[in-house]
Amino acid sequence: MQRMKHTAKELAEYLEAVVEGDSRAVISGIAGPERARESDLIYADSPKNEERASKSAARCVLALPAVQLAGKTIIRVPQPKLAFAKAADWLLTDKTRPRAEIHPTAIIAASAELAAEISVGPYVVIEEDVEVGRATRIEPFCFLGRGCVVGSDCWLHPRVTLYPGAQLGHRVEVHAGAVVGGDGFGYVFGEGRHWKFPQIGGVTIGDDVEIGCNTAIDRGSLEDTYVAEGVKIDNLVQVAHNVQIGEHSVIAAQTGISGSTVLGNRVSVGGQAGIGDHCRIEDDANIGGQAGVVVGKTVRRGQVVWGTPARSLQRFKEQYAWLSRLPELAERVSVLEKSQSDAK
């Protein structure tokens, strides 16, 4: 992996932190403590990780003030894991950037507009009137349908499919096999068959969104589907037509969000959760893994819900505790009955 080399001092400046030890120590990568080489950066976010960090070959450690590490160069930060993620972003930015070139097998319509420094891999198909921004990277077998707009510094991994008209912001990363802009699932039954309700709306993905492998985000039916800035979506997620997802929300793997549902900002959704159509999930709500939010339901700001049908975590726990104690309750009722019967 090609990396930029930096010193502990430079990294500390970037992180606005203080260095203890050799500030000229070179940092060229990141790693877990056991795998780190001398020039890799590691982190220790609790005193119980002191030993792992101490034994590591890494010279530089991001650490809490409380953590003691003899012989290491320590960059003191209040949130070592956060600092580590930021450092990784800073150190590895250019790690796999390919040469800016268009592979000769890419088929690009004459009317497509590609900005500078774009990399297009083998066997990519870009249709008419597509626009792609600066320094975006498009890997093999990607399909950009007619009229798509992709911002700058995006990364489309192999065989990403954008249906015609899909719009992506800047710094969007889409993983292999994801589909953006497929038809929504809507029919009207009549005369013994299903008639497809028109699926002609748009789909817009904001800046800094990441979309996982084989995830499907449908276009709107008559309106648009909208995923706001900073949203992170895991693998195999389903986002239906007309859904709106607010800024910095996080959706774990295999979750399904049904049509016209609106998620606020910083909503967190666990894996395999299902959210019915026309729900409203307010800002900072937290939907537990496998929870099922029934059609049309509102989950209030900051609420944590669990189970199917989804209810507050507190209530879920209470109900589950009572369910576990049912045999005991039934036994108590039997005792009462016997005692009453004896009394007669």
Next chain:
Amino acid sequence: MQRMKHTAKELAEYLEAVVEGDSRAVISGIAGPERARESDLIYADSPKNEERASKSAARCVLALPAVQLAGKTIIRVPQPKLAFAKAADWLLTDKTRPRAEIHPTAIIAASAELAAEISVGPYVVIEEDVEVGRATRIEPFCFLGRGCVVGSDCWLHPRVTLYPGAQLGHRVEVHAGAVVGGDGFGYVFGEGRHWKFPQIGGVTIGDDVEIGCNTAIDRGSLEDTYVAEGVKIDNLVQVAHNVQIGEHSVIAAQTGISGSTVLGNRVSVGGQAGIGDHCRIEDDANIGGQAGVVVGKTVRRGQVVWGTPARSLQRFKEQYAWLSRLPELAERVSVLEKSQSDAK
């Protein structure tokens, strides 16, 4: 979007409906009320939508007799949403039909038989003995394995994969990333390892079926997998080996149907439902979202089931209501105990 232009009169004739207002008004597309231009058709299916329709720039409206819209050309229909879907089908049929041509990069075996008016995009692979019917459209990166049969007027979106021998009827639409005919999941454990049970059956998809993005429909093991006419399958659905799905059934996203299960006609399955193997789901049954139908179970004709294990919706609601009232019931038992104890 290129569209055919029609008049209100022509559309009314197609819908067997009556026009009120200017029957020569031109209709060239469809839209939601807020986005419609003058020549777009909209619909108003309840009096509460009167205002949205009234304010729309659209001249022509499909509306119930009860809906009043001054200044509009109204086509009176009993089911405006159905009429709208039918109108969309009629108006937009040619909307994105590409030129009937075979892209020079498509690799097509000499023994494949392609009917007239077929469109084959770049980087398509069609193996030996494949047959494709008239006016079918095959987008980039599709793979049609040896011996596949695809009917006429089908639409395979980018990178649809048909394993060898898969059979599709007419007017089948398959969305990006879907796989038809993958091996079923069956093994026999012996001698410390899993031996693959042969997965050599067929898979047949009937006319007018639609299959969503990244959905997987496996071939049969020794028998066939069968999806009947008019079935609609959403994104990320799993259909296992030997499953049979009856006519006009609808399967929402991320549902899984296990091996050898049989669904009747017009069955409706909500999102993320799981149906165990060897189940029988009779005609017109309705399986709720996230429901889990246990192995070998029969769901009766027209029955609505919910929960895991799936039971009737009525019973699910009762049980859930009781679960919610358990703390109160326990309190009543405590009162009885105290009162009996006092009485002694």
Next chain:
Amino acid sequence: MQRMKHTAKELAEYLEAVVEGDSRAVISGIAGPERARESDLIYADSPKNEERASKSAARCVLALPAVQLAGKTIIRVPQPKLAFAKAADWLLTDKTRPRAEIHPTAIIAASAELAAEISVGPYVVIEEDVEVGRATRIEPFCFLGRGCVVGSDCWLHPRVTLYPGAQLGHRVEVHAGAVVGGDGFGYVFGEGRHWKFPQIGGVTIGDDVEIGCNTAIDRGSLEDTYVAEGVKIDNLVQVAHNVQIGEHSVIAAQTGISGSTVLGNRVSVGGQAGIGDHCRIEDDANIGGQAGVVVGKTVRRGQVVWGTPARSLQRFKEQYAWLSRLPELAERVSVLEKSQSDAK
């Protein structure tokens, strides 16, 4: 389907079994009883299947000692279904093996090392420093990222994507659309946004693993993701970063396994199950379909769990039985109350 022809005697020797009847009978394929031709092998694993087997055109039957079949050549085995799977493996090994050739449209980096007898289909992309073992088959649209290692006798179906550095053992079969080595889903929230936690670990798939259509197996974050020898994974499964799956475990469709969870050997996971992160599922445990194992939980060796939150099957059944009887219990409490009230 091209098949090797064998005699009943040869098959019996391979299976270490005894032939009754014409040991020179030719076997050239396998089938279900109803579809079998004379030279197809069938099996009868219980007396109730005697009639199906008797009526079959097949001459040779794998059967239990108890099964009587006049006029057939019978190979007596204690586990007919297992013997059938083994026979299929033996008879059909060469069934669809293509010619060992590299299609001229495959784009293969000069530094890639391909062993002998490899078949590479059209429009495959193999990047720098990839190694592929003997007789491996790579179908159209597969992508093997930089530095991948694929063993011998593997079969990558169309459009399998291996992210850079993914490692596959020998005899691994990966179905269409599966992705191995995508980035794990990990972020650290700070300064109002999500910072991506580095996802730079590896992913290793052991020998004899099968991976279903559109399944996603992520690479590790700082450590590795590991799928051991003989594991079978169905379609649309999610395996998150740092997960370890032990030998011969079986994971049914649409299951999700969250980060850093460890599964032992011979674990069986039903469809749509969800396993939270940092769980430990010990050897031979059995996770029911749609079960939800909560974060950090241990499932003991051989334990069978069901429901969300997952509990022992026995306990799940008890609780569910009590839930069903709640209305009756409440009625008994009402009777007690009335009787006590009358007594006053």
